[in-house]
Amino acid sequence: AQSVSQHNHHVILSEAASLELGCNYSYGGTVNLFWYVQYPGQHLQLLLKYFSGDPLVKGIKGFEAEFIKSKFSFNLRKPSVQWSDTAEYFCAVRNDYKLSFGAGTTVTVRA
Amino acid sequence: DSGVTQTPKHLITATGQRVTLRCSPRSGDLSVYWYQQSLDQGLQFLIQYYNGEERAKGNILERFSAQQFPDLHSELNLSSLELGDSALYFCASTPGTAEYNEQFFGPGTRLTVL
Numbered sequence: 328a329q330s331v332s333q334h335n336h337h338v339i340l341s342e343a344a345s346l347e348l349g350c351n352y353s354y355g356g357t358v359n360l361f362w363y364v365q366y367p368g369q370h371l372q373l374l375l376k377y378f379s380g381d382p383l384v385k386g387i388k389g390f391e392a393e394f395i396k397s398k399f400s401f402n403l404r405k406p407s408v409q410w411s412d413t414a415e416y417f418c419a420v421r422n423d424y425k426l427s428f429g430a431g432t433t434v435t436v437r438a
Numbered sequence: 439d440s441g442v443t444q445t446p447k448h449l450i451t452a453t454g455q456r457v458t459l460r461c462s463p464r465s466g467d468l469s470v471y472w473y474q475q476s477l478d479q480g481l482q483f484l485i486q487y488y489n490g491e492e493r494a495k496g497n498i499l500e501r502f503s504a505q506q507f508p509d510l511h512s513e514l515n516l517s518s519l520e521l522g523d524s525a526l527y528f529c530a531s532t533p534g535t536a537e538y539n540e541q542f543f544g545p546g547t548r549l550t551v552l
Contacts, residue, residue, distance in 0.1 A: 361540075370440060371528065371543040417481060425494055426471070426541060428481035 331420050333429035341437050342410055348403040348432050350418030359421035360401040362392055365431075366414045374416075377401065388412070410438045441465065442531050442544035450550045456517040459547045463510055463531030469493070470512040471532075471541060472504055476525035487512055488534075519551045 334349040352358065362374040375386025382394040392403045401418060413436045418429040441464035451457055463470050472484040474497075483496035487506035498504075501519075506512040516523060526546045532539035 363543075370442075370545045371530075372440070373540050373542075376540065423494065425483050425486075425496055427483065428473075430480045 331418055331427050331429040333416075333418055333432050335432045336430070337433045337435070339435045339437065340408060343407050344436075346403075346405045346408045346412070346434065348416055348418075348434070350401045350403065350429060351399050352401070352418075352420045352427075353399065354420060354422055355399075356422070360392075360394060361419040361421065361426070362386065362390070362401070362403050363417045363419060363428075364414045365417065371417065374403070408434075408436050410436050412436050440542040440544065442529060442542050444527075444529055444544040444547050446547060447545065448548050448550070450552065451519060452552055453519055453521060455519050455551075456515065457519065457549065459514040459516070459527050459529075459549070461512045461514070461529035461531075461544060463512070463529075464542055467531035467533050467542075468510065469532045469534060469539070470506055470510070471530040472498075472512070472514050473528040473530065474525045475528060475546070476522075479525075481528075484514070516549070521551050524549055524551045 330353045332351045360377040363371045365371050374390050375384050377384045377394045385391045390405050415431045415433050417431045419426050443462045445460045468489045471486045475481045484498040485504050486494040490506050501517050504514045528546045530541035530543045
């Protein structure tokens, strides 16, 4: 069965620090990859997505992610976080009609 | 605001009861997906409908069922509720079924079973 692993359960960092969240998936075929963010009390919003082409994908709010096929990874990065980036981040992999989510990483940014 | 609406926002009920959650997709979207988010299971895909027909099934219990109506809104029916069914239930919609379609999520219905 396909699975999505997010390595960090909770990350705490200070404003202006760099952020990297790891995501690995187990499916070996063609996949579509996503990062979603859920701000406190809000619905899931798409940060970025990868389908094909340039493996370095830029999303909204200064986020980017790199798809490394050989490592089955799709890590999310942001060079300098802000307090408003405090949220839960979910990696997701699409196969057929099903979107499988990782367990999520809670990011807390201290001012 | 994603354009996907869900009602009610909160629902508190007792074990053994039955509830119905409602989702209205974005205007023009034909596909509706249901997800359950709980602390122990994370975000789990339940079921997908496309233009009124069931398209894919995930980890949906037999006590749960869904349907999509001609006006494209969808309902998720949860019966014989158990304490463990307490969770946030999201629906999402996309224009079609293509792999590249982004799913737009609603605000969720928080179900508490006492």
